Amino acid sequence: MAEDTTDDEREEELSSIKAIYPDELIVDPHDPFSASIDILVAPATPLAVVFPHPVDGAPPTTLPPSPTSQLGAPPSVQPKRDIHNLSYLPPLRLQLTLPDGYPSAAAPKFRLSTSPPWIPEKLLQKLQKEGVGLWEEYGREQVLFSYITHLQDAAERGFDLGEDRVLELSLDMKIGLLDYDIKTKKKVFDQGTYDCGVCLEPKKGSSCYQLPRCSHVFCVQCLQDFYNDCISSGDVNGVKCLSPGCGQEKEIPGVKRKKKPDRLLTPSELLQIPLETAMVQRYVEMKRKKKLESDKSTIYCPRTWCQGAARSKKYPKITDLSQITESDDEASDDETAVEEKANPGKDAKPKGAPETDRLAICEDCNYAFCRVCMQGWHGEFVRCWPRDASELTEEERASMNYILAHTSPCPTCSVPCQKSHGCNHMSCFQCKTHFCYLCSAWLNADNPYEHFNQEGRPCYQRLWELEEGDDGNGNVHFNGIRGAEAAAQRAAQAAVDIQNQEIDAAEDQEIPPPAPEPPAPLVPAPVFAQPNGRQAANQVPRENVRRNPRDPGQERAAHGGGGRYPLMEANQMGLQRFLQLVRDDEEDEWDSDELEDEDDEFAIPER
Structure with missing residues (x-):
């Protein structure tokens, strides 16, 4: 009778556990008093798991470097450790057996294990x-x-693994543990219900995406619509978390903190949302182009039909998205900047050292050129000089003149900015600096309109000047750098007008014109980067100056169109007649004196 009572107690306890854990508890079909159950391992605080980096020529180690061996050693020679914070680890399997005589006469038998064996054996026995x-x-x-x-x-x-909650594991477990953590997170997330941060509608986790850095949740449709629109319109800085306060630190009274740039989403995150591969590729190219344009050391191809950036080790051209899943991360850029700041002389050249690396190769057309004179590559032992403004092409001069006349430079990054409409409170698209469009002065982001409300300032009550845009700004008075540019242009134009007036007066009086005087000195103005990557000073080319803008007949005569100098027109007509005789094979009848016949009706009388 006692044995039957024991069997009843074991069956009763196992049936109760089965009712509590119907899916987890699995009873052995060959032994009704043996069962197994998997216990979920989800630490309240993610467990830090350390994997050693593989060392060439040596097996990976699972032990941290000893403090005595590192004493006095530079940080660069210490072994690196790969740390991952895991929220889910492979479950703990409990295999239990209730022997005869349980519970009063015999103790239950327990056996614990994990796959892979990430929990130390001593801890399992404990x-x-x-x-x-x-x-x-x-x-x-x-x-x-x-x-x-x-x-x-x-x-x-977390089984109280270490005082610092750090678990040292071998390298061969890394892939299995990381894969389990990612899949379990996805499974748990898909089973939940969340409110989208954009449309505010409750949706299942399978229709949503959680940003890994800040854990904000949005529905996939809202993310796809917003990010596709940003990438299509070229707004690279908009590809970030859509939560308004994401990434903003709490303000502490009396403590000023430098504003950190917004963290942009990585290409791997955009592919997980998912976005189309072509759209992500465009995002990568635009992001790289933005970095190239903000770097003052970037050199562009001198060919006008190409103008591609030269090959750069700092910003390599990437055609495969799998190559930028790690290198294009904003966090890696921050770490690189910190490393360069900590080691400023790592790649720097000594002061006064000659420039030896003058060879540049365009990454688009493979044209090799000199980065100093912007000509075809001439070798290392040929002396050359940078180009001046007189060597600019007509297209480059037109671009320079337009930039100087219709843009104001950002006071932080010097990028030319043009206003299409609105007030004179500007925000740079490149670096987000707030500045005044009239004088290029920095504005306080918290109260940018204070600059326009202070009496005595040149921009007082001028917030809405040029409301319709920068075009037609001849009557607007600019201050600061923009004012210096306008003054230089006015001085140059005044000198040209005076010179033209003197030439016209001399021609009307039929006396030799006086020697031209040099133009008035130009006010120093900043140098802007041109679209093709070269720089030019604020000068007005002499080729763009018309001798006499008020005399259209002179310009027509210069092109053989008649006017005050008909000899050029006569010569051109005689030349056309000669060409027609050549076509008809009658050039023997041509008289070369026709062009110099003083009796011709087009001849100029002697004065």
Whole structure:
């Protein structure tokens, strides 16, 4: 009778555990008193797992470097460690057996394991002994539920692995543990319900995406619509978290903190949302182009039909998205900037050293040219000089003149900015600096309109000048750098007008014209980067100056169109007649004196 009572107690306890964990508890079909259950390991605080970096020629190690061996050693020679914070780890499997005589006469048998074996064996043995200890503590009564609860609490604490909650594991477990963590996160997320931060509608996790850095949740449709629109319109800085306060630190009274740039999404995150590969490729190219344009050391191809950037080790051209899943991350850019700041002389050349690396190769057309004189590559031992403004092409001069006349430079990054409409409070598209369009002065982002409301300032009550845009700004008075440019242009134009007036007066009086005087000195103005990457000073080319703008007949005569100098027109007509005789094979009848016949009606009388 006692044996039947024991069997009843074991069956009763296992049926109760089965009712509590219907999907987790699996009873052995060959032994009704043996079962197994997987316990989820999800620490309340993600567990830091350390994997050693592989070393060439040596097997990977799982032990951290000893403090004595690192004493006095530079940080660069210390072994690196790869740390990952895991929220889910492979479950702890509990295999239990209720022997005959349980619970009063015999203790239950427990066996713990994990796959892969990420929990140390000593810790597993300790947990198994704690199960037997609970059976003794409970007065040799039924203890399965209490022991399972005890293991769940230990798993939530991360099994108290180390004081710093850091677990050292071998490198061969890395792929399995990281893959399990990612899949489990996705599974748990898909089963939940979340409110989209854009459309504010509750949706299942399978229709949403959670940003890994800030954990903000948005529906996939809203993210795709917004990011596709940003990339299509060229707004690279808009590809970030859509939460208004994301990334903003709490303000502390009396403490000023430098504003950090917004973290942009990486291409790998855009592919996981998912966005189309072609759209992500465009995002990568535009992001790289923005970095090239903001770097003053970028050199562009001198060919007008190409103007591609020269090959750069700092910003390599990438055609495969798999190559930029790690290197294009904003975090890696920040780490590179910190490293360059910590080691400023790592790649710097000594002061006064000659420029030896003059060869530049366009990454688009493979044209090799000199980065100093912008001519075809002539070798390292040929002396050359940078180009001046007189060597600019007509297209470059037109671009320079337009930039000087219709843009104001950003005071931070010097990027020319043009206003199409609105007030004179500007925000640079490149670096987000707030500045005044009239004088290029920095404006306080918290109160940018204070600049226009202070009496005595040149921009007082001039907030809405040029409201319709920068075109037609001849009557607007600019200050600061923009004012210096306008003054230089006015001075140059005044000198040209005076010279033209003197030439016209001399021609009307039929006396030799006086020698032209040099133009008035120009006010120093900043140098702007041209679209083709070269720089030019603020000068007005002499080729653009018309001798006499008020005499259209002179300009027509210069092109053989008649006017005050008909000899050029006569010569051109005679030349056309000669060409017609050549076509008709009658050039023998041509008289070369026709062009110099003083009796001709087009001849100029002697004065």
